Amino acid sequence: MLFISHVYFCLFLPVALLVYHLLITRHRPTLCVAWLVAASLFFYGWWNPQYLVLIIGSILFNYALGTAMSRSAPGSRRGLLLVALTGNLGLLGYFKYANFIVDASNQLAGSSFHLESIVLPLAISFFTLQQVAYVVDAYRGDAPPYPFLRYSLFVCFFPQLIAGPIVHHRKLVPQLAPDRLRSIDANRLALGTSIFVAGMFKKVAIADQLIPWVTLVFDARNPDFVTGLNAWIATYAYTFQLYFDFSGYSDMAIGAAMMFGIRLPINFNSPYKAGSIRDIWRRWHVTLSDFIMRYVYAPLGAGKRGQPRMYANLFIAFLVTGIWHGAGWNFVVFGCLHGTAVLLHQGWRDLGLKMPGWLGTLLTFNFWALALVVFRSPTLEHAWLVYRRMFSGIEFAPHAHEEYLVIAVLLALLAVVWLAPNTSQIYRERPAQDIPARWQWRPTAGWGLALGVIAATLVFQPVVGSPPDQAFIYFQF
Numbered sequence: 001m002l003f004i005s006h007v008y009f010c011l012f013l014p015v016a017l018l019v020y021h022l023l024i025t026r027h028r029p030t031l032c033v034a035w036l037v038a039a040s041l042f043f044y045g046w047w048n049p050q051y052l053v054l055i056i057g058s059i060l061f062n063y064a065l066g067t068a069m070s071r072s073a074p075g076s077r078r079g080l081l082l083v084a085l086t087g088n089l090g091l092l093g094y095f096k097y098a099n100f101i102v103d104a105s106n107q108l109a110g111s112s113f114h115l116e117s118i119v120l121p122l123a124i125s126f127f128t129l130q131q132v133a134y135v136v137d138a139y140r141g142d143a144p145p146y147p148f149l150r151y152s153l154f155v156c157f158f159p160q161l162i163a164g165p166i167v168h169h170r171k172l173v174p175q176l177a178p179d180r181l182r183s184i185d186a187n188r189l190a191l192g193t194s195i196f197v198a199g200m201f202k203k204v205a206i207a208d209q210l211i212p213w214v215t216l217v218f219d220a221r222n223p224d225f226v227t228g229l230n231a232w233i234a235t236y237a238y239t240f241q242l243y244f245d246f247s248g249y250s251d252m253a254i255g256a257a258m259m260f261g262i263r264l265p266i267n268f269n270s271p272y273k274a275g276s277i278r279d280i281w282r283r284w285h286v287t288l289s290d291f292i293m294r295y296v297y298a299p300l301g302a303g304k305r306g307q308p309r310m311y312a313n314l315f316i317a318f319l320v321t322g323i324w325h326g327a328g329w330n331f332v333v334f335g336c337l338h339g340t341a342v343l344l345h346q347g348w349r350d351l352g353l354k355m356p357g358w359l360g361t362l363l364t365f366n367f368w369a370l371a372l373v374v375f376r377s378p379t380l381e382h383a384w385l386v387y388r389r390m391f392s393g394i395e396f397a398p399h400a401h402e403e404y405l406v407i408a409v410l411l412a413l414l415a416v417v418w419l420a421p422n423t424s425q426i427y428r429e430r431p432a433q434d435i436p437a438r439w440q441w442r443p444t445a446g447w448g449l450a451l452g453v454i455a456a457t458l459v460f461q462p463v464v465g466s467p468p469d470q471a472f473i474y475f476q477f
Contacts, residue, residue, distance in 0.1 A: 001046040002471065003252045004200055004458070012043065016158075017259055021184045029178035033149045036260070040158040044122065051121045054091075055156060061087055062131040063151050066138040070145045077139045084135040092128045095120055100327035122475065123162045125324065127155050129291055134169045136295060143169060150176040159256040163249050163474035165267035165287040175262050182261035192258030195427050197455045199251025203472070204458045206413070207245035213237040213406055218376050223385055231390040233406055238376050239369040240413045242473055243272065246285070249472045251423045266424050272368075272417040275360035277341040280368060281321070288324070292317050307350070314346065315339035330374050330383060337371045361418070 001008050016039045023032045045052045065084040069077045099118055106113055134154075137143040146154070146169070154172045155161075174180065182188075217226050217234030250268040257264045267286050274280035281289045297317040303310035315336075322335015373390075377383035 001043050003196075003249070003256070004204060007046075009455070012039075013256065013259075017184060017189075020260060024181060024183045029181045030149065032181055033153055033176055036158075037149060037152045037156060040153065040156040040161060043158040044156060044161060047122050054121055054124070055127060058088075058091065058127060058131065059152050059155050062135055062155075063146075063148060066131075066135045066143060066151075067145050069135065069138040070141070070143055074141060081135065081139040084139075085132070088128050088132050088135070092124060094118070095124055097327045104329075126164050126166055127161065129166050129288075130155060130169070133166075133291060133295060137169070146173050157257070157262070159253040159262075160264055163246075163253075163472055164285065165250070165253065165265050166291050167264060167287065168290075171265060172262070184259065184261065188261055189259055191427060192255045194255070194451060195258065195423060196252050196255030197451050197458075198423050198427070199248040199253075199255060200458050201454060202244040202248030202251065204248075207241045207243075207248060210237045210241040214241055214376070217386060218378070218382070226385055226389045228389050228391075228393050229403060231386050233403060233410070235369055235373055235386070235390065236410050237406065239372055240410060240417075242372065242376075243417060244413075245473045247423070249474060268422075269424065270417065270422045272365050272414075273361060274364050275357050276345050277338060277364055277367060278345055280364055281318075281338075288321070292321050292324075296320050311343055311346065314342050318342055325375070329380050330377055333380065333383075334371060334375045337374065341367060341371075 001012060003009070016036070019035055019039075020032055023035060041052060041056070044055060062084060065080050065087075069080045069084075072080070095118055102113055105111065134143055150173050151169075153176055154167070154169055157167075157172070160167055213230075214234050214237050217230050218238065220226055247268045250266075254264050254266070265287055269283040269286060271280045271283035274283050297313055300313040300316060301309055302313060316339075318339035319332070319335040322331050322333075322338060325331050325334065373386050374380070374383045377386060
């Protein structure tokens with residue numbers, strides 16, 4: 001079920017809110033949590049009911065092992081952790097990487113072993129990583145035994161289930177305690193709805209409108225369609241499509257959760273304003289970067305074992321980040337590109353060198369855009385074709401009005417992402433010091449009316465391209 005679908009916006013979300021409100025006003029907090037678990041599982045099963053067995057089994061498996069570790073002596077936890085990690089990573093590896101590993105092995109060995117195509121279950125990367133963090137913390141003694149219903153909702157809470165954020169258990173489970181659950185009030189509902197509609201606008205009115213220019217090049221079956229000008233346009237169109245698609249989802253997740261009085265962490269913080277490649281990952285998919293640093297980079301030793309080891313650990317962390325995004329050589333190369341860029345940035349800092357902030361932002365943005373060619377291309381061969389056409393010359397047709405128009409749109413979007421405040425800065429419950437007061441949102445009757453018109457227009461407008469184009473890009477990961 002998509003956030004921008006009619007059934008979600010007009011039926012599922014209102015019913016979920018109404019039942020939650022009726023239960024919480026009757027002081028039934030346990031039933032509130034149970035209702036949200038049931039609603040979330042219904043939301044997940046809407047796509048393919050058979051995968052409910054997968055997510056429910058994952059919840060039961062990790063809850064049992066995590067609870068056993070948190071209640072046992074430290075010396076007896078290692079075996080349980082090994083079982084938990086093997087189960088989680090084995091499940092993720094099978095569904096997400098088995099076909100890629102088999103194909104890569106066939107290429108290297110010249111064999112022809114065949115494995116039936118495996119359909120990637122929705123959200124498996126997200127709910128698996130959340131639970132890996134939980135069982136590792138349980139092993140370390142940092143995760144107390146949680147009530148089962150609260151733990152289940154931590155894993156499957158529908159606003160963050162499909163594409164994040166990857167919420168840490170300590171940030172969500174305490175909010176589900178009986179004394180922390182709050183009734184739905186007008187201010188939080190208005191604020192959550194406003195953030196949700198802002199995200200919807202980013203997705204439908206901006207990201208989806210760039211799809212035709214992206215697919216023209218990256219999904220082209222005829223290489224003749226990939227011209228120098230179109231290659232550059234498609235590259236930057238995808239750079240902004242991905243930005244507004246993921247930023248839109250992040251806003252919609254935070255807004256939907258806020259309607260229920262639950263706060264999710266900010267997962268997207270103006271990444272194109274970053275002054276370095278390391279900084280962009282602190283702003284882009286914030287919770288994934290935090291997970292990689294905490295549960296991959298830190299266990300490897302971080303920077304505690306000398307500079308060469310720190311460089312190696314950084315590269316491994318970003319390689320893992322690339323591979324997490326998908327099973328394919330293009331994602332391996334994407335991770336290597338970012339790992340190399342981070343090492344160059346770290347080396348630059350270690351040498352005591354500096355550059356103007358505006359230059360760092362410009363270089364970071366353009367490196368990110370060019371690296372996304374590998375990320376978006378279906379194969380490395382196609383990525384190489386796009387690169388060749390980009391740098392083999394650009395021919396401007398005298399009557400290419402559509403190309404000039406989309407270039408103007410892309411420049412306008414660049415100004416927006418560089419100069420405008422982001423959603424979290426605008427929609428604050430208290431005045432912020434970092435932006436002028438005129439930019440900060442306040443609930444009014446006029447705004448509510450405008451919000452309803454915008455939401456209705458976005459929900460019922462025709463789909464750009466084919467129906468699958470409605471899906472958020474991060475649903476694939």
